[in-house]
Amino acid sequence: MQTLLLDSDDVRANAPTDRLIAAVEAAFEADQRGDTRMPAKSYVDLPQYNGDFRSMPAYLRVRDDDGEGWDAAGVKWVNVHPDNRADHDLPTVLGTMIYSDPETGVPLAIMDGRELTMLRTGAAAAVATDHLAIEGASSLGIVGAGVQSYTQLEAIAAVRPIEEVVVADADAERAAAFVEAFADRFEIRAGSIAEAAACDVLSTVTPVESPIVDREAVGDHTHINAIGADAAGKQELDPEILRAATLVIDDHEQTTHSGEINVPYSEGTITDADIHASIGEIVVGNAEGRTAADRITVFDSTGLAIQDVAAAHVVYTRSTEQGNGTPFDLLGLAD
Template identity: 30%
Template sequence: METQKMLYLSKKDVERVDLPMEMIIQALDEAFKEKGLGKVEMPPKPGIHTMPDAFIHAMPAAVPSFGAAGCKWVSGFPENYKKDLPYINGLLILNDPETGIPLSVMDCIWITAMRTGAATAVAAKYLANMDSNTIGVLGCGVQGRTNLEALKIIMPELSEVKAYDISQDAANAYAEEMRAKTGLDIKIVNTPKEAVENSDVIVTAGPILKEPNPAIEFDWLKPGVFASPVDFDSYFKKSAFEGCEKFVTDDREQCLYYKSLGYFQHISEIYADLGEIAAGSKPGRENRDERIICANLGLAIDDMVTAIKIYRKAVDNNIGTWLEL
């Protein structure tokens, strides 16, 4: 029998492949449609927890229309910044859907950063006012960056960013980098309230905490707002969840599972799963004034459809190291 080989893609290799954000948004939009039509396989993610507020999750999924199957093994450790390490780390394995043989092992930091921003953009496509021009970003780290990059693509009229972070240095670095990257007017604000009030779009991307101390009140939210709490329910108060006209999530089952673990205690009824909206079985935004929160928990389908495109582009461009299995 012939010796099988798989392609190893380091963090630098994945970054060199440089899949454009536009392609990732498009891939995720298609993946959500497939999910809404019941054409993907994705069991809820199991996890282990070795430190308070930390997780290591297994995220398997198959998306047949993309020829994508595999599993991401990803960790999130909120205290890592003290050791100058990223919050999110991990590896992703892609398998050949016809033989099960591993095709590739790749670092998943870049993929997680980009696909989460792209998932916010897909949600915004269906749930935000497309002529939105002001965004509040709370948490100016990796996700604060990729969410803004993706939203700028889907909302061309976006012009003003109000950036808040508990670290002044993080906010300054964000403003400088994202001003240069996006050309947007980025103002640093000193309180969460200033970032939220009068914003058309809100992204919260601080740490996910099991016992959060949320700040955002319902009456801070402008009619018509679209909010993406990338950090789950760490920032939004009960009044905000209850007052919004629609609460959407990327996966109903996963959201209810998190609720059973103690997260999302104050969400109102789940209006829809993003896949149902993308596939057209439920309407998204129905008028300009609806306040809508879409909590994307991060799905393995997001990772697999991004990873297969990275793998194919890496093969075409001779990026990575072939290893014997």
């Protein structure tokens, strides 16, 4: 019995964008239909190291129109250590995904969770963009040119005819590197946050704790993927944007605790009455997506364990199809 070891290169090589987006959308649908098991994310705080660990387990069952489909299970063990870069020359966020056979519990694969997180986060934004952005959206603004920004562009360009890209980042070198990476595929330039916010689609992927996108800067029909807020106290958007928008969330507990809406929700500026729907409700057709051309829409994305498991399913299935990855006898059961 072999377990596949998949490093970051393997994960990326085995994650076709179209299959990844479809799998993440299927995960949202499964969750809405009650075909998932997803305990709350648990935290192990380590203040002595200015960091924490987070455990994200999930199971999902995806069914097609004939009642067939697939199921999958796994757990992601991820950390956030803000001092890693300066003190240890390591990424702030690391992660490991264990992808298991739901029937037997056998660990089918152990894969890099950091790359998986970036890919599934981009895919989730693409699902939301597909349901909430105007049909002909051709411009994309990105605030924050870190690692998450790359998969935002890759995935969103798969669901909308993106031609123009504006990236804003306080680090000019980081913005320049992003521009260079995509210069052969898009009309792309570094610009201000206001210029990025005026685009048809905007993704914010920063760790800030005070709003940096003003209400006045956002276009009348802009769709916003609010990605950066992942802990209590973080927020990227002026709360007036949320009040003016059709507001869609991925999970009520997570978004109110640590998503873009967590601060205004705790202050009572945003209430449940301001939340239009979850993305799962929209995917299955229980709620409308975009309802007017001249309406701001916001997707508050905190990242769900079912997305990790769905993405890991794509990576594992593709790697077995292609015969790549590194098999090893983790359980000592090889013939």
